[in-house]
Amino acid sequence: MSTATRNPEAAWRRRDRLWGMAFVAPQALGMAVFTLLPFAVAFYLAFTEWNGFGTPQWVGLANFADQIGDPLLRRSILNTLVLALVTVPIGLGLSMVLATMLNSIRRRGLYLLLLFAPVVTSQVAIALIWQQMLRPDGAFSSLIARVLGVVPPDWLANPYTALAAVCLVTIWASVGLNTVIFMAGLQNISPSVLEAAQIDGAGVLTRFLRIVLPMVSPVIFYQSVVAFISSLQTFDLVFVLVKDAGPDNGTRTIVYHIYDEGFQKSDFGVSSAASIILLALTLLITAIQFGAQKRFVHYEE
Incomplete structure (x- = not known):
């Protein structure tokens, strides 16, 4: 008598695992080919000098030393951090306000449609529309x-307003998705909790600060992590909206710097080193956020 006949449950579990692996295999293969393999190649190229032709020449840490002393990289990091520190708090705050307002409206389908339209619109199309505006x-x-009776500046040609324009467009394009996610978090709050607080004399602001925000803090934390990572990877919006990274590199982001070094200057070693620096910066900011969550994120026990 075979093992499968003696133990039908073990055979069923083995067959179930095989089917599970078969369904997971395409996704795992795609991740290996399009994510892990390019990362491994970029990590190797970061320690070499290569212009896209011939054999890469090993240079060790020279590319990293070159990038650390490059004023363009420092300007790119500063612009990217300013973009993230402006768009993430303002965007999440505005989204929370809109989600709270829409959560109290029954017929909100049209409003959600209008808010979510930029999310499903191409970033290139958004940049072209705002470029004209x-x-x-x-x-x-x-x-x-x-309205104000003043002559506004040339937003995209002024080094002081170009980055502000990018921040404005970024907030406008992302507020819809954040609002929908925050609404999902608000709808998980039991109405009886808010009613009990209202009976005890808590006002609207008190209920929002003492009940609503703590109960949706895990959602806020998740969205802040995702939004920061997305802001650090800003490229297509800047590339289309502002020509050549703006006046005086005013809108030059880290990803644009990586693109410029690699595909404009054909220095893929330096470009790969800059991408590793971006990875380290992303991990550092994410680690700080996870460390700070213990103070303001409240999980249900």
Whole structure:
């Protein structure tokens, strides 16, 4: 008598594992080919000098030393951090306010559709539309001139306003997704908890600060981590919206710097080193966020 006949449950579990591996295999193969393999190649190239042709020449830590002393990389890191520190708090705060308002409305389908439309729109299309709106004679500038009676600057050609314009467009494009996720978190709060607090005399602001925010803090934490990582990877919006990283490299982000070094200057070793620096910066910021979550994130026990 075979083992499968003697132990049918073991045979069933073995067959179930094989089917599970078969379903997971395409995704695992795709991750290996399009994620792990490129990462391994980039990590190797970071220690070499290579222009895309011939054999890479090993240079050790020279590329990292070159990038640490490169003022363009420092400017890129500063611009990226400013972009993240401006867009993430403002974007999440605005999304929370909108989610709270929409959560109290029954017929909110149209509002959610309008808010979510930028999320499913191509970043290139968004950049092209806002590029026209931010022109000196565009709709945005014309509105400011008509309402405030002042002549607005050329937003994308001014080194002091180009990054602010990128922040504005980034917030506008991301607020819809954050609002929908925050609404899902708000709908998990039991109405009886809020009703009990109202009966005890808690006002609207008190209920929001003492009950709503603590109960949705895990969602806020998750969205803040994702939003920071996304901000550190900003490229396509800047690439299309502002020509050549803006005046005086005012909108040059880290990913744009990686693209410029690799595909414009054909220095893939330096470009790969910059990408490893971006990875280290992302891990550092994420670690700080996970360390700080113990103070403001409240999980249900």
